[in-house]
Amino acid sequence: MNVIIESPSNPRIKELVKIRELPRRRKERGLFFVEGAEDLLVLLKAGRKVEEVYGSSVSMTNPQSQELLNQCADKEIPVIETSMVAQEKASYRSVGSDLIGLVKTWNLDLDKDSAWGKGPLVVLDEVEKPGNLGAILRSVEAFGAAGLILSEPHVDFFNPNVVRASRGLLGRVPVARGTKEEVLQWLENSNRMIWATSSKSSQELGKEVLPDALAFVFGSEQEGLGEFWQKAVKKWIKIPMKGTASSLNLNVSVGCLLYESNRG
Numbered sequence: 289m290n291v292i293i294e295s296p297s298n299p300r301i302k303e304l305v306k307i308r309e310l311p312r313r314r315k316e317r318g319l320f321f322v323e324g325a326e327d328l329l330v331l332l333k334a335g336r337k338v339e340e341v342y343g344s345s346v347s348m349t350n351p352q353s354q355e356l357l358n359q360c361a362d363k364e365i366p367v368i369e370t371s372m373v374a375q376e377k378a379s380y381r382s383v384g385s386d387l388i389g390l391v392k393t394w395n396l397d398l399d400k401d402s403a404w405g406k407g408p409l410v411v412l413d414e415v416e417k418p419g420n421l422g423a424i425l426r427s428v429e430a431f432g433a434a435g436l437i438l439s440e441p442h443v444d445f446f447n448p449n450v451v452r453a454s455r456g457l458l459g460r461v462p463v464a465r466g467t468k469e470e471v472l473q474w475l476e477n478s479n480r481m482i483w484a485t486s487s488k489s490s491q492e493l494g495k496e497v498l499p500d501a502l503a504f505v506f507g508s509e510q511e512g513l514g515e516f517w518q519k520a521v522k523k524w525i526k527i528p529m530k531g532t533a534s535s536l537n538l539n540v541s542v543g544c545l546l547y548e549s550n551r552g
Contacts, residue, residue: 397465416442
């Protein structure tokens with residue numbers, strides 16, 4: 289930590305801001321922005337490569353920061369000390385009270401020969417909101433699903449909001465993305481049954497036997513499941529509700545189906 293950045297106008301601080309804000313810059317550099325020692329530790333433990341860490345003297349004092357700094361020393365990850373004002377400039381939360389790291393991105397291409405693991409897959413078509421995607425990643429990891437496939441997503445997987453909402457678990461969940469046609473072909477080749485939810489279905493979750501090889505497909509937050517995937521669905525199932533709500537948040541719907549797959 290012999291490099292100390294004082295000015296918020298320092299080129300390295302400006303680069304942190306660019307990587308935080310711009311999907312194109314993240315793609316060019318192959319790096320994404322992570323704020324928080326806890327999330328960085330989750331990514332490190334998942335085997336993801338942390339390139340460098342930034343922090344003020346204040347952000348280096350809490351126990352989780354100390355654990356991360358010890359890991360950085362063991363793995364020879366550069367740690368750059370900053371002034372509080374420089375850290376605030378780079379910070380997603382604009383407080384500068386936690387460590388910031390740059391982490392190497394990884395390939396998300398859908399491998400046609402990949403077998404993936406057992407358990408249900410979650411397929412998100414044209415997902416739009418990074419907070420929803422991050423929360424769903426947490427649900428997929430928590431319930432031990434086989435993984436997540438993104439069909440023509442409208443959000444950058446490495447968006448800081450995805451990272452924060454997933455609490456770093458995006459690094460632990462098997463994830464791939466592709467076009468609608470590529471995803472459907474892969475599912476058919478892997479002999480997975482394609483199910484989706486509908487309030488109009490007469491078949492209720494909890495009363496149906498879930499197949500071993502299963503993919504739950506969900507549409508976008510705004511438009512729902514489009515015609516392409518509606519034609520591909522083999523079975524529609526209803527999530528029973530006692531209240532007057534007409535629909536559930538996307539992550540809640542995912543959680544309901546994954547919980548039921550565990551219970552069965």
